[in-house]
Amino acid sequence: MAKAKALIITGNGTNCEMEAAHACRLGGFDEARIAHISDLLSGEIRLDDFHFLNLTGGFLDGDDLGSAKAQANRLRYAKTQGGNEHLFEQLQRFIDDGKLVLGVCNGFQLLVKMGLLPGFANNGRQQVATLTFNDSGRFQDRWVYLKNNTASNCIFTRGVEKGLYLPIRHGEGKFVVDGTETLERIEKGNLAVLVYSDPAYTSATMEFPLNPNGSVNAIAGISSESGRIMGLMPHPEAFVNRIQHPRWTRENLPEDGDGLVLFRNAADYVKNDF
């Protein structure tokens, strides 16, 4: 097959792009390119040349108008220069081609605000959920236990038996939906891939600080019905090696951090399918 290529978008206040690129390479991608959003808008970089799109964490546009809202509009409505194509059309083609998208934290907020997650209404173009201020009213920076929904068809969490232990750092991580119909469709479709849980990964919890933001049904991450688009508030790229674990000097841990599996699964999927 051709080289497995990951693209990480930077600019306008993102962070974590170096970590995301590192995680992609460690997971098995042959190339992990960090590109400024301006280079996509100018047409210099084209999504068509990649297999895996990473939307990283950060403080896009300073969280003005609500986290990732301005960037969501930019990606939805901006035309690429020199071409008559909207960037969103490229993105839609990328998705229709069966490629993978991962949104972490600010990237998750972006996917939800673009309407691509959960991607129900109007062919995935209408926003039906949001990520809003944590119940605590404060920025939360801590590690959380995430129970994996093993019935989910999400590509990224394939093979995760119980759950993942990952860090979160956000002010607007409370997942809420526009009504019971959306929530039912998420739950029935097993799209709530990761939920905040107890340390044994037995059940979802609304209890603070295990659930750091008060998300409805303790939802920490969701996927599209195709299983190829995933967004989550915790940061998988921040735990790819055991020495990133807060107690690595005291606990006997496996070499790989819990977050690496998402990037490894993405690389395996691309290598098998393209």
Ligand SMILES: NC(=O)CC[C@H](N)C(=O)O
């Ligand atoms: N780490 C992040 O990506 C944070 C996202 C967003 N700025 C928030 O505070 O909610």
